[in-house]
Amino acid sequence: MEPSRRFALVAGEASGDLLGSYLLQGLRGRWPDIQAVGVGGPRLAEAGMDAWWSSDRLAVRGYIEVLPRLRELLRIRTALGDRLLGPERPAVFIGIDAPDFNLDLEIRLRQAGVPTVHFVCPSIWAWRAKKAVKLAQAADHVLCLFPFEPELLAAHGIAATYVGHPLASVVPMEPDRTGARRRLDLPADGSVVAVLPGSRVSEIEYLGERFLRAADLMRRQRPGLRFVLPAMPALKPQIDALVARFGLGGAMTVVSGQSHDALAACDVTLIASGTATLEAALFKRPMVIAYNMHWLSWQMMRRKQLQPWVGLPNILAGEFLVPELLQDDASPDALARATLAWLDAPARMAAVQARFADLHRDLRRDTVQLATDAIEKILAG
Secondary structure (H helix, E strand, O other), rough: OOOHHHEEEEOOOHHHHHHHHHHHHHHHHHHOOOOOEEEEEEHHHHEEEEEEEHHHHHHOOOOOOOOHHHHHHHHHHHHHHHHHOOOOOOOEEEEEEEEHHHHHHHHHHOOOOOOEEOOOOOOOOOOOOEEEHHHHOOOOOOOOOOOOHHHHHHHHOEEEEEEOOHHHHOOOEEEEEEEEEEOOOOOOOEEEEEEEEEOHHHHHHHHHHHHHHHHHHHHOEEEEOOOOEEHHHHHHHHHHHHHHHOOOOEEEOOOEEHHHHHHHOOOEEEEOHHHHHHOOOOOOOEEEEOOOOHHHHHHHHHHOOOOOOOOOOHHOOOOOOOEEEEHHHHHHHHHHHHHHHHHHOOOHHHHHHHHHHHHHHHOOOOHHHHHHHHHHHHEEE
């Protein structure tokens, strides 16, 4: 395999694995003989990547939460860098989100002459203003999901291309609720709540019990209500235990993966803050965004917050389209009340769905073409 046909990719969690899989499919469409290597999950593996490490090893969020894993993460990053600067040197390195892991690796590779692309602009407009300095050192080019980001990066001397969000071209403008319910063995009629507590171990630790307590409260108030919870396969045993603990087995369907079917099937979702909230918006689903983490991590993040919103749909809209219940406010009772409130307000639901449709149209671009065009220019020097 010629070095010019080896691409290295690193995706640090489930959302990056999904984005990376769409990008890799596009890369293979343009360069059918490429060899893709690096760090990824099941979606990248399906797209043909040789994953030297699983993205599960990198999936951690928060400042305090990362400490028990820090030595392992640094060891992986060093070993990965050594390998990519050895005989398996790639034509280009593509860091997919995960800036805390990828940017330092990109700096090392770029200084050694490996072209670097960062896919997904770090949220310097929301939390990470200082990341712009490191991003300028790390990336030859940034592929941006949102239209306002290239101009913002240009002010820091960073070359960037707006490529849109690949899921905006994958998710239909009108999701098939009936088909999704059939695939998940959910009743065609009646209200369904999708419960998405996150894809990381730490998120299940801090949000899993809160979300399931909230589901139990909702079920007691509305006995006919059904729930669906898409779980990462590695986390399913832990989630199944929580479902059994709260006696939710008859009302809650836990599935492995299938988060898009869950979002298509539901009427409203209780969802952890993160990229999944944007997916929920693309599915036009009203939501309650929640998050909880170690109290010290929360204090550190609050000091870095640049906007009043943390949820991507609210940030992109510039207003609180959907509720955000964070840290101590994310009590089971408050989560249950806010979620049920959507079901009692059909006009409010219709209004937010219309806003999400506008957002969907704004983000729909030929992402693969735009991204591979930018990468081809980087390869051409």
